[in-house]
Amino acid sequence: MAVKHRVSRRSRSRSVGISDVAAAAGVSTASVSRFMHDPMRVSPKLRDRVEAAIKELNYIPHRAGRALASRQSLIVGAIVPTLENAIFSRQVMTFQQNLRDAGYTLLLATSEYDPELEFRQARVMLEHGVDALMLVGQKRGSEFYEMLERASIPFITTWIYSKNSIHPCCGFSHETAMKRVVDYVVELGHRNIGVVTGFANVNDRVAARLKGIRKALKEHGLELMRDKIAYSEYTFDAGGEALARLLEKGERPTAIVCGNDILAAGVLTEARKRNIKVPEELSVMGFGDLDIAAQLDPPLSTVRTPKAEIGEAAATYLLNSLEGRKTESRIEVDIKFCWRDSFGRASKK
Amino acid sequence: MAVKHRVSRRSRSRSVGISDVAAAAGVSTASVSRFMHDPMRVSPKLRDRVEAAIKELNYIPHRAGRALASRQSLIVGAIVPTLENAIFSRQVMTFQQNLRDAGYTLLLATSEYDPELEFRQARVMLEHGVDALMLVGQKRGSEFYEMLERASIPFITTWIYSKNSIHPCCGFSHETAMKRVVDYVVELGHRNIGVVTGFANVNDRVAARLKGIRKALKEHGLELMRDKIAYSEYTFDAGGEALARLLEKGERPTAIVCGNDILAAGVLTEARKRNIKVPEELSVMGFGDLDIAAQLDPPLSTVRTPKAEIGEAAATYLLNSLEGRKTESRIEVDIKFCWRDSFGRASKK
DNA sequence: TATAGTTGTGTAAACGCTTACACGGTAAAC
DNA sequence: GTTTACCGTGTAAGCGTTTACACAACTATA
Numbered sequence: 001m002a003v004k005h006r007v008s009r010r011s012r013s014r015s016v017g018i019s020d021v022a023a024a025a026g027v028s029t030a031s032v033s034r035f036m037h038d039p040m041r042v043s044p045k046l047r048d049r050v051e052a053a054i055k056e057l058n059y060i061p062h063r064a065g066r067a068l069a070s071r072q073s074l075i076v077g078a079i080v081p082t083l084e085n086a087i088f089s090r091q092v093m094t095f096q097q098n099l100r101d102a103g104y105t106l107l108l109a110t111s112e113y114d115p116e117l118e119f120r121q122a123r124v125m126l127e128h129g130v131d132a133l134m135l136v137g138q139k140r141g142s143e144f145y146e147m148l149e150r151a152s153i154p155f156i157t158t159w160i161y162s163k164n165s166i167h168p169c170c171g172f173s174h175e176t177a178m179k180r181v182v183d184y185v186v187e188l189g190h191r192n193i194g195v196v197t198g199f200a201n202v203n204d205r206v207a208a209r210l211k212g213i214r215k216a217l218k219e220h221g222l223e224l225m226r227d228k229i230a231y232s233e234y235t236f237d238a239g240g241e242a243l244a245r246l247l248e249k250g251e252r253p254t255a256i257v258c259g260n261d262i263l264a265a266g267v268l269t270e271a272r273k274r275n276i277k278v279p280e281e282l283s284v285m286g287f288g289d290l291d292i293a294a295q296l297d298p299p300l301s302t303v304r305t306p307k308a309e310i311g312e313a314a315a316t317y318l319l320n321s322l323e324g325r326k327t328e329s330r331i332e333v334d335i336k337f338c339w340r341d342s343f344g345r346a347s348k349k
Numbered sequence: 350m351a352v353k354h355r356v357s358r359r360s361r362s363r364s365v366g367i368s369d370v371a372a373a374a375g376v377s378t379a380s381v382s383r384f385m386h387d388p389m390r391v392s393p394k395l396r397d398r399v400e401a402a403i404k405e406l407n408y409i410p411h412r413a414g415r416a417l418a419s420r421q422s423l424i425v426g427a428i429v430p431t432l433e434n435a436i437f438s439r440q441v442m443t444f445q446q447n448l449r450d451a452g453y454t455l456l457l458a459t460s461e462y463d464p465e466l467e468f469r470q471a472r473v474m475l476e477h478g479v480d481a482l483m484l485v486g487q488k489r490g491s492e493f494y495e496m497l498e499r500a501s502i503p504f505i506t507t508w509i510y511s512k513n514s515i516h517p518c519c520g521f522s523h524e525t526a527m528k529r530v531v532d533y534v535v536e537l538g539h540r541n542i543g544v545v546t547g548f549a550n551v552n553d554r555v556a557a558r559l560k561g562i563r564k565a566l567k568e569h570g571l572e573l574m575r576d577k578i579a580y581s582e583y584t585f586d587a588g589g590e591a592l593a594r595l596l597e598k599g600e601r602p603t604a605i606v607c608g609n610d611i612l613a614a615g616v617l618t619e620a621r622k623r624n625i626k627v628p629e630e631l632s633v634m635g636f637g638d639l640d641i642a643a644q645l646d647p648p649l650s651t652v653r654t655p656k657a658e659i660g661e662a663a664a665t666y667l668l669n670s671l672e673g674r675k676t677e678s679r680i681e682v683d684i685k686f687c688w689r690d691s692f693g694r695a696s697k698k
Numbered sequence: 699t700a701t702a703g704t705t706g707t708g709t710a711a712a713c714g715c716t717t718a719c720a721c722g723g724t725a726a727a728c
Numbered sequence: 729g730t731t732t733a734c735c736g737t738g739t740a741a742g743c744g745t746t747t748a749c750a751c752a753a754c755t756a757t758a
Binding site: 706 | 745
């Protein structure tokens, strides 16, 4: 059934290579190569000739050749779930900037929260010979880590931190973060607390946050009932709908703790639509501190996560590893609780 | 005892190559290569042996070798100004997804709106042998385009459209878009219009939008005075400050037209801070329709730009070019005007 | 039966670079 | 005036693929 048709061959014209430069300059390719890496390693006379030849021929070195010969691609890979979320795009951006400053280039893929796709992308990256790899989260099959192991390249998992982590990681404990949030929420008098969260099965961070919530509640003798959790996609509208579902069941919560700011913004909008006053009647808490959080009305209480810092720290770790420098492989970053107007004391009945 | 280990050098151990597989399977490397590209091209017997050998050895093909021999890297590059803005990250994401589905991988760099940096990054991409390249905007020195010309790879400029464009492009006319906006703004009775915009010198899209504004005003016998324009960085706060500057000078405008939604959001926040009622006393118009636009209070009027569509169209164009298919090289995408509550008729004095 | 295709496989020469090694020349040490 | 060291350069063997070409073994055709 598959109709095989011949794809027109691309032009195969040789491009200007190092040997052309060598010939034009009347030197050996070795000398040109040396010049490329450190002009001071060749004599001034030769230097000038090579320089002239390069300019003359518009020579652009071909890194595939270099990669083959030197076993270094100068490429670093990153696989993130999505770029729709400012969280990851900010992280990727600083990651890339730091790599670039060190002479590396970024190969980027998204996994769309699909483990299988993530695995395939990782494999492709290894085929491309990436010198290092940045990942998000740690939950993946052992064959994934075994593959990395065999490739023996440094890698780091981000948005995860645990001092006993088996793998290099850079982030914070989502569990602790959320526990602290809920501790405070309870302190503010809230007893009936609703949760709007992403789907925990695909994402270890979501699961950890839920765990933190449960832990805090338990310590205060409370329990997170099933009908107080609404799972949702990461969109504004879905966040609003999640609130709607929560409100349909039982007594209205006095506080909603959300898995991220997108969901919280949706909740805020839905609350306004229903004339529920925030925070008087309903307190709302986000997570992540996107730029928009402070622009919402009322400004959203949330947890600030250092997206850029994570990208930078990940780059630093990988670069250190590549250079053979000793570095801490479990990096904890600071988070900050931002209590803004969307969250207040529980209304007294 | 005497363990002689040179730590500084990176491990140079040969990895499993195609020749190892060939040896293990008792066939030639050519056959393995053929198997890799199309298993049906080799006999069943040989197929099984090769398959077994590959699994046995955990063989991962090395694309640098392939790139060298076949003159195709299966890598496509993209250079965008930043990923902080959802505009570009969304575009990059769909671009990447479409490439991936076609077997290509994305090499990504940011230029931070710096032409020089963009040029250097482009050069690095060519060194990596990208098969194609996506860029944002068209304003760059001729040496840039000459370099691309010499590399003779397909490329496309995005967020730009003109039916006479010299270069392949995919986007819309910012000039026309803004002209239509202002036409309507004037129709709504506004005569005193302020503009908050990014810096036009670094960005051809900004310049085009300003041109559109001026053109529209001129047709209505109006003029954009210098003191009605505030230039600003692309941050919420800077947008607010820009409004502040505008308000200090002369009579207060009845409408503010912004270069993007971030600036508009900043303007909205600043207006609220000053107790200026939107839209009764001041109408505000954004550009771009970020997700947040509809969540703001009041919901922001803006121009919806198809970010994902641009990424996809760019990918499609490049893939078509790579496969030698004939395609339109100037692609216009639709924009949509979203009139929400932040914009209304000019208040009658 | 002779001839011409077809199919499956192997051989070996690239592809563009790096780098171990060799070598001649000059400078420093004796 | 040797010897020793070092420096700058060239030679050539890879690095892991692809692919043009050759060839043997079939199959189809006349």
